[in-house]
Amino acid sequence: MYNFNYHTPDTIEDCIKIFNSVEFPKYLAGGMTIIPSLKQKLSTPSDIIDLQNIKTLKGIYLNRRGLSNFFINLMI
Amino acid sequence: MSSNIINFIHKDQIVEVKNPDPNEILLNYIRTTLKKTGTKEGCAEGGCGACTVVLGELKNNEINYKAINSCITFLPTLQGKQLILVEDLTSKDGSLHPVQDAMVNFHGSQCGFCTPGIILSAIEMKNNNISGEKEIRKFLDGNLCRCTGYHNIVKSISEYLDIKIKNV
Numbered sequence: 498m499y500n501f502n503y504h505t506p507d508t509i510e511d512c513i514k515i516f517n518s519v520e521f522p523k524y525l526a527g528g529m530t531i532i533p534s535l536k537q538k539l540s541t542p543s544d545i546i547d548l549q550n551i552k553t554l555k556g557i558y559l560n561r562r563g564l565s566n567f568f569i570n571l572m573i
Numbered sequence: 574m575s576s577n578i579i580n581f582i583h584k585d586q587i588v589e590v591k592n593p594d595p596n597e598i599l600l601n602y603i604r605t606t607l608k609k610t611g612t613k614e615g616c617a618e619g620g621c622g623a624c625t626v627v628l629g630e631l632k633n634n635e636i637n638y639k640a641i642n643s644c645i646t647f648l649p650t651l652q653g654k655q656l657i658l659v660e661d662l663t664s665k666d667g668s669l670h671p672v673q674d675a676m677v678n679f680h681g682s683q684c685g686f687c688t689p690g691i692i693l694s695a696i697e698m699k700n701n702n703i704s705g706e707k708e709i710r711k712f713l714d715g716n717l718c719r720c721t722g723y724h725n726i727v728k729s730i731s732e733y734l735d736i737k738i739k740n741v
Contacts, residue, residue, distance in 0.1 A: 500596055503649050505650075527619075528645035529645060530599075530621065532644075532645040533618040534616070547650070
């Protein structure tokens, strides 16, 4: 694995700020794809942004208003 | 905010890691620094579940236990959490944890490579209101076992969770 910086932002805004301010960022959700590719040196990001602390990205829920009413979020 | 220290709880004590390497995988830290080799490395890509550990996290004043694959988790993820390894389940006098007892009594382990992961998944099941054989089997889909054919593992876990299943 090549060296990288590790970030755990709490909000989507912080997350985007970090994403735009570094050279080669990658998001980390569950890690089943990105971590094996890091281990094999197929991907060489300068910064990893871990999404696990962002509460608004979690959950599966029904929203009865509007047209789209079933949400599956990124981080379950 | 950036910080160079992470704190986590292991065996009722706070462990402090100064200047953690962000590139270090949790499984590697457990096996080489903590020297707890009960947690195994199988596929190293989050598929087989041999590296399963349990993380406890405080949510709404309750500790939420979750079994995770330590081979695809970075060490800094531990910040503020409780780490439970398979070694931590046996009590000080050497007696086994109820799920370990059940695995022994119902022959749920053969070569034993997947057993630590399965035991920790069973610990998580206890906290997730599992009510039947189907749910146990569904919960075990993240733990591969090539020896037992799962039947004795399911028997052991149902004994531990006090669930009656058919054909025992």
